[in-house]
Amino acid sequence: MPFPLRRGASAAILALLLPLAACSQADDQAEAAAADLTAALSEHTLGGVSLADPAAAAAFEEQVAPLADYDVEVSADEVEREGDEGTVALHWTWDVEGHEWAYDTTTALAEGEDEWVVQWDPAALAPDLAAGERIEVSREFGERAGILGEGSEPIVAERPVGRYGLDRTRITADEVGASAERIAGAVGIDPAAFRASAESAGPQAFVEAIVVREGEEDQHVAPDFLEIPGAIVVPDTLPLAPTRDFARELLGAVGDATAEIVEASDGSVRAGDVVGLSGLQQTFDAQLRGTPSIAIEAVGDDDERRTLAEFDGADGRPLSLTLDPAIQSAAEEIVAGLGEDAPASAIVTIRPSTGEVLALANGAGGLDIASTGQYPPGSTFKLVTSLALIRAGASLDDVLSCPESLEVDGFTFRNYDDYPASALGDVTFRTAIANSCNTAVIGARDRIGDGELAAAAASLGLAPDADLGYPASLGQVPEPEGETERAADLIGQGRILATPLGMATVAASIGAGHTVAPQLIADDDTDASAKPEADATAQPAQPLAPEEASALRELMRAVVTEGSATFLAGIPGEPVGAKTGTAEYGEPDGDGEYPKHSWMVGTHGDLAAAVFVEDGTSGAETAGPLLQALFERF
Template identity: 70%
Template sequence: MPVSSPRRAGAVSLVLLLLPLAACTNADDDAARETADDLTAALSQHTLDGAALTEPTAAAAFEEQIAPLTGYDVEVAADDVERDGDTGTVVLHWTWTVEGDEWTYDTTAHLVEGEERWEVEWGPSTFVPELTADDRIEVQREFGPRADVVGTDGEPIVTERSVGRYGLDKAVIDPDEVGASAERIATAVGLDPEAFRTTAENAGPQAFVEAIVIREGEEEQHVSADFAGIPGALVVEDELPLAPTRDFARELLGYVGEATSEAVEASDGAVRPGDQVGLAGLLATYDSTLRGTPGIAIEAVDAADARRTLAEWDGVEGQPLVLTLDQGIQSSAEEILAGLGGEEAPGSAIVAVRPSTGEVLAAANGEGNAGHNVATTGAYAPGSTFKLVTALALLRAGVALDDIVSCPPSLEVDGFTFQNDDDYPDSAVGDITFETAIAHSCNTALIGLRDRIDEGALETAAESLGLGAEVDLGYPASLGQVPEPEGETEKAADLIGQGRVLATPLAMATVAASIQAGQTVVPHLLADRVGEADPAQPLTEDEAAALQSLMRSVVTEGSATFLGAIPGVPVGAKTGTAEYGEPDDNGDYATHSWMVGTHGDLAVAVFVEDGVSGAETAGPLLASLFERW
């Protein structure tokens, strides 16, 4: 019989003994790895919740230390666990995203094998190298000066201007005086006394409770003379980004203030509570450009307030936003609209465009707009100002200025009766020239020529004059619409600027500018964002000359003869009145009043939401602007 080798038998026994030991080692590795994975998953959520800790109280201490950084995303990854019996270490790779920049570093976590699982011996240095339990993390974040909004002449439009912050300094009065002083201060600055008292009493004992911010030079308008004598009353001098006046292009520009929760949430981490940001208008749209990025330093601060910089990044200065607004024309337009009255006045707007360049020189809104930007976004029926578009479509259909057309007192289309305005002159009724029909704004003459206008021709003519174009202008704006009419009655109404035709004051100023320039104008407000027109049928030199002649005839013989006395180069114009809404008990409709005009290298549209007529209501406003400029 063969004899077993003692050496061979011993080897087999050794293998049998080693197998259980290897299995145990793999299980422990997996358990340690599981603990490391749980740790990195928790840390990536700025917490130690869910991590196995030898000392559970470490989670609360970590929560306090990491708190200043919880607004920044972090990803924590772990290497393999290096075991040494029932202990181990694992290298953690930290990657923070700090407002677009990365902060990376490594730390080491220590693990021990507990009775049921592996656990983490957490210490502050596992969070940040060399951090101690007495250290705190601070984030220093500072923006440079906010960039200005400027005009093309380089003059600031929105810039840092001196203000006074009026309020109550609780630190200098007795607690039992707070309520009475708060009410007196509120009364002095025009606020609700009871509401401000509640705010003041709920503020900290050393707080300055702000009531109102007043720009320098406007104190007498908003603050009563007895403010200074109120116990605890205080004015803190400061600066804020402001336009030249409280109302200057307010609806277009917007304003700067402390970031709202909505602004913080929408910024994807770029904006923090307490930041000064644009909260409306262009100041909000281009906030990141104007604001720049802050310089950031992340520091460890010990119990003696000694600081150690952990990471830092330089900020980027904000860049100016250059607008084409002319401060003089904008201010004049706003002053003119102020003559219509305050908040109870009808909605109104004046837009001025430079025909040679397309620059928007003014986009003024009246107080009756209730804060809405009617000037560039308010779409309304343009009434007879739209007849300039209709005239172009008819010119292209072969109608000449001296062609004889019929202007009856009324005209029926599919059962609907169209009439001329109540103030239409009897002398211009009957057979008249096409030029006279435009000059006096004969509705029935143009409607009678509707069969000369092919399908789509009116929309094409509008596009040639810049109306209805879909162009991203970089600011809130609309250039109106000219939809295909649904039926003969709507087609007739469209020809006189009713129906479903809509235009903004910006759009009608663009129509006038295109006629004056002899080419399609794209209105631009941002100096570095000049759009290019691409109409399906470009405006020709002869067409522009004919339209200029028609606008001049409105002044020399038609509905805007009151503009004939404007000095300087000849003025061209077109009046417009558009009915809207439901009729009153007498069957009369409310009317929008429009006026467009050209005066040299200036094209203007005036709109008043509720007026008598274009000539009577909007006309004097246009005349006033032309007289000033």
Template identity: 45%
Template sequence: MLPPRRARLVASTTGLVVALAVLTACSDNGPDAGDAADDLAAALTSGNVAKVATTGSGPDHQTELDRIVEGLGTSTQKVTVKDVAEKDGAATVTLSTRRSINGATWSYETKASLVEGNDRWEVDWKPSLVAPVTKGERLVARTVAAERGDILGAEDEPLVTARPVVRVGIDKTRVDAKKAGTSAVALAKLLDIDTGTFRKRVEAAGPQAFVEGLVLRKGAGLPSGQDLEAIPGAVGIDAELPLAPTRAFGQPLLGTVGEATAETIKESKGALKAGDQVGLSGLQKRYDTRLRGTPGIEVTAITDEEGAEARELFAREPQAGKAVRTTLDPKLQAAADDILGDVDPASAIVAIRPSTGELLAVASGPGSDGNDTATSGRYAPGSTFKIVTALTFLRSGVTPETKVRCSPTVTVDGRTFKNYSDYPSSALGNVSLTTAIANSCNTAMIATRKKAPQARLADAAYALGLGRDVDLGVPAFLGSVPTTAKGTERAASMIGQGRIEASPLVMAVVAASVQDRRLVTPVLLPDLEPKDAPTPANPLNAQEAISLADMMRAVVTDGSGRFLLDVPGSPVGAKTGTAEYGDDVPPRTHAWMIGTHGNLAVAVFVGDGASGSATAGPLLEEFLRAAR
């Protein structure tokens, strides 16, 4: 017997073609069994054993190898020779295999018998030299999904967690193949999905397939058992999916989970395969790797004999995903979603706790068509921006009592600006800045623009949080104010139009900063380590904030927000906003309203409305009352 030989590693190389005419390695003393064993290991590593010389005239060993490993999918392997024991023209080779399957490593040893003859070594080919299988068995790898992590709200209350659903579809084992298409059409009509697409999917699927048509929450418009029984092959299968309490809750911020698309599978570089559940949008997509965890792998040896049981050869247990914590308050989020449920245009409600910056509700209405209007919308903020304008005035020596000129119209470079159509005549003329803000006088802001140079306007906006770069852990737009503007654009800037843009999120931040007497930084994911946003060169001070809060209170006591005066609890502060957009004549308008109420700051936006007070105002009032 030869002494144990040093193991020889054979690395797998893409596209490697091992062309072994025979397992032979000639030396001065004749064929060497050790070198022949290395050649066998190289052939097994590459998956190309067609040229390996074998004893006898058994089955084609390349076909046999392919049959054994086909069920492993895109696995790769590295094979080394651990030991060669030679005696009397025969050799026993111990092979060590490390096989990678979907990120799991399965290591095992097998034995191969070599026989010397005709100046070469030949392999006594058996399935057991490929893997620990017996004749007729083949390998099958099955992915075991990991339990997906929850998305949590305030006090770690589950927002998105496994909830019961019913997968409704066609089970092709329960319907004659020739009638499967007809059943597909009938079920598609029942589910109100595209009939042609579903029929093609059903007809293209294999004879053992279940083809899903729709996943429905239990109790949410499920077809009756009688309706399903009337369609051959139609079934409902109980399952669980990560879902929010309702379909609208937190969408699109929280996002959705579904089967991996061709694009996500390609991007995953082998981590995903068809049928895997992944995050498709929102937080579910952004933090999919964390939430999804690590799937398990189970490798079994099976035969095609009826009634034969599979033998488990290898298993890696799945590792559950980790939760993603948010600051969302379930009650307030549900209230915001419900309030926006019947709003046709794009809309949003954002609520912040000023004392901490925690986002309590981030809702985008159904009219947003799946877009996250609340955090990423880019709109002219209209007169809600007058809080910024007022801060700029204060910093130029204007006081809340200083008289400003509120005229019916004001003309700048040939363009005439005016107040809204039912502006109260009692608030015209020389009025205090507080009165001008309370009644939202456009002309007073524009007429006093020399007290608010454009660069200072941008500086004041930044002091209130508008224009900062804050990492929320999700895509977010916190506004933009140009530092230079001239002519009519400069005039429009004074009333939150021109090139000024804001999101509902940042207008809630502005209100929160006034309420807490300091610059508030919004927080959505408490575990996130945010990058530091540059601090304002001229930060908001307490006296400025108090003056702004008094003006916002005047909006409710004496101005365009009087309908909020009887909201119970802490005094309410507010500011309405209406911003023109588009080319229609008369122009269409965005409707805004921001409000403060104790330790709560809120921004409401409707993409197309009559005015801030008429369209956004009632939504704000409903939310403030629901928040009690």
């Protein structure tokens, strides 16, 4: 049985245990203080940390502020304690825009009245950092990479510009307001806003008003600009296309990062960085911009600097496109010929053999009609309907009835006003398509089963989405709601929609003899996050067969030799195939006439094209001359 301890022995043991318990408690408190410290430092703060000098928190916040955009993890070893004092080793690991900056420091701790406190010293933030030093981060990008066209021909390259603005060092403070307003007037910007910017800037500042491409000064700057006190022009370069309007919607713009871009960048973009603001420049910004070289320095009150860390950057990598600068320029020139007040228009060209997009040209208005403007395609869609009929067993010599009008569920469909009387009545399938007979196509609607029109569209590349590495769509062929809409769908009306890119893809598929998926990005070294997947446009369930494409080419050729596009017959070189299209939209005028979209699609050798004019007379009359001008040049 156990023997009871004597009172004296119990007291002796207790006397031994009490110091051990106190020691353990001190260790726990010191470790807790270290844990609080590392948790706070990982959040760029000393808030919530028990400090021997509470003022150290504000000093730390000021010193660490330049590193606020960089994530950091801080861990600690066990506290080395001697009595009521201790030290702890801190292990810092910063993520500096993808670079790891790792180092170790130490800080002291001490036992306070109720808890252990941190005796913070700036050297615990960075090796040998002193109280009088500040941290500075400098970033310098290399040259932004260009955008290349077919054959690596530069499209976007560094081109000279002038930065027009106010140099505050050249005038007195009293002159700033008046000069700023005169400068704003000379370059066409808001005088009040520019004056406010100039007056709030420092006395050594250059306050930029506008950036102008070299050679365009007369269009944007008053001739007496340099006579204004303080007005200067700073020469510079920017990555620009050959002209202001060259593929503007596609290529996009470059400029200073907006607050929204900085916020969304997860630290990779900072205020003042030059970034892509729209189009491909924005989509592929990381590739084109490259990465900056970064220097982190400790700077003393005497401006003496010492390097804490350095990281090498990398120049941007060029983006290669399939775009052909000559064809793009020609297409833009052709649509520009419609005039500044002309309706929206577009020309898209594709190389059928490869699916490469050679031109995405938009007319007046600044809208991206070429790749995102969805409109009823009118009779150009009869190429899709023709494929559905061919698959249903129709041959080009089959006889169809082409009356002047045809009623479907109480709605009367008619042919266009100038439809030739010689092509009315019983005509071949070939003649009906060549002359664009609405009633013949609608009259054959019962041959086409549910879903077969959409399947034919998919076989010709007219899929809902196009992944070009750039926002684009091709078209949509929804299931019709009712017999009247089913009839209208066959002639490209109803709820059928297509973009010029979509209809150019249809023509390219016919020219190639297989389903074409348009391709714009030619780079093998493109950023994986932005580059389209190789099979982004999935092959349709029923790909276009060579014999089907051959029949459709014969129909397109008949449009030129005997139908509604005979004006293209004299174009030299390989035979031209085409299809005209007119689509009514909107509300009728007082005479019952609807406004009309004008379309043309065509092939000429290894070139397929679609032309669209938002408001015209007919496909042949309005869009036809534009296609003719293009094919005469290429």
